[in-house]
Amino acid sequence: MANSKNTELKEILWLGRGGQGAFTAAKLLGAAYTIDDDNKYGLAFPSFGPERRGAPVRAFTKLDTKPVVDRSQTEKADYIVILDDTLYAPQFRELLMDGGKLIVNSKKGIEGVLTFDAETIAAEFRLPTVNTVMLGLLVGISGVITAENAVEAIKDHMPKKIQERNINALLKAAEEAVR
């Protein structure tokens, strides 16, 4: 039930291809939002296509200041984050709430959309995927979570040996987004 009254509900739709880590980003966002506040609640869930690398994957994060009990797929999102610009289509704008933002990883500009070259940041930190970069951009643009909490979520939910690179990429992306 999209943003009825008395709620702080924020819904974020993630789009990527199998193997790009869209669901991991959705999960990190939910974990970060709830990490240090018992009065914050989150759900993060995937909607997989065929189970193979490269197939389109959708993931959802719902954040609220009361328990999130509506587990249905988001119909109107506050933010849509697309990890791969080959998945972008203008119709996604119809899934945005009024004032919502669409963020796309792309080397070229797309009208009405916030585009970022996330791959260059990912490459700088030797990351094969852009998911934590896109999460950093969302942090910078939206402020729905703090960068500190995003870092803590990465520490809790990612394997040790890739934590530092992902944290640095996220922090750099968050800074770039503010700029």
Next chain:
Amino acid sequence: MSKKFLSGNEAFAEGIRLARPQVISAYPITPQTIVVERLSEMVEDGSLNAEYVHVESEHSALSCAIGASAAGARAFTATSSQGLLYMAECLYYAAGGRFPIVMMNADRSTALPWNIYGDQRDSLSQLDSGWIQAYAENAQEALDLALMSYKIAENKAVSTPYMANLDGFILTHTYETVEIPDREQADRFLPPYETDNRIDFDNPKNMAFSAGPDTNYIFKYKEHEGVLAARDVINETEKEFAEIFGREYTGLTENYLTDDADYVIVTLGSIAGLCRETADKLREQGVKAGVVRIRYMRPFPNEELAEALKNVKAYGVLEKDISFGNEGTVFTNVNSALKKAGVNVPGYDFVGGLGGRNISPADIEKIYSDIEKGTDSVNFIGIGGGNNGK
């Protein structure tokens, strides 16, 4: 107590770790895989002292659990969909042998067409196998059921295997904040398994025997009594659980705004939250909507349903199941409960979520409106209805 952001599968695995099973035998199948992966990691890192048996099929997984239980061990397995169907033969052995094994089933569609997503046609097809069947709504309840399951199943009056059902993906793969109880609290709540129903060289007895027409019916009657005994044991166990862990559960059903409701949706599993939210919204518009969530399909909440529905104007059953050629099995069961209690109000069946199809807020609003206006007896969400024996 600690808090973690976990999926339903991970939460269930945490509950099982606290329950200290001695033997785990499982075969991986989507969307159950994560629960057995986590458990194998726990055995590997020493935080769970259990024998983890890799088996070649689901049939073997449950056979192994039966053998372990017959040796007096606390046994666990998990499966889903075609895996559950493949182990169906053994479900009846476990129940008839009165082995209090716990199994997590990730509710998933049944083939064909092949589909890995959630509906409840797998577990509901096994209602007659003699197992207790619980349905969780969220990851916290999943963890808590894992811990409560052994205490209920192993109760001497019950001595019946227990199937905890989690909606595939919508619960198994959805992450949320979960409270994980302390080890000492869990140990205080659930003591080690002790039973006479086991192989014992000092006290030899016949187990897993045959029984002919002269005695067989007595065993079946006793099996029925065992599942029925779970009614009271579930309530007692939840009371004790609340005292130790501070979280309260409501027995075989959970009612929401049913006291003065005109129109009620009866459902089970993870969709109940959206039904409650929709009921809230309708109440703001003056419609007296309510929800009954069935938490246990076996033993079945006959009296609870009759009590909750006796004064409504109409009800609908929302279920992720269809018994082809008739109606959804939950609807059949609910109607029987009302008939026995002499409750005569119009009821309609709504079949949705098959093969993991999303059930939207608008779908639930339409169900309430259809219940109010009256509709066909069996309605497929997104397709339409038909009258099958109205």
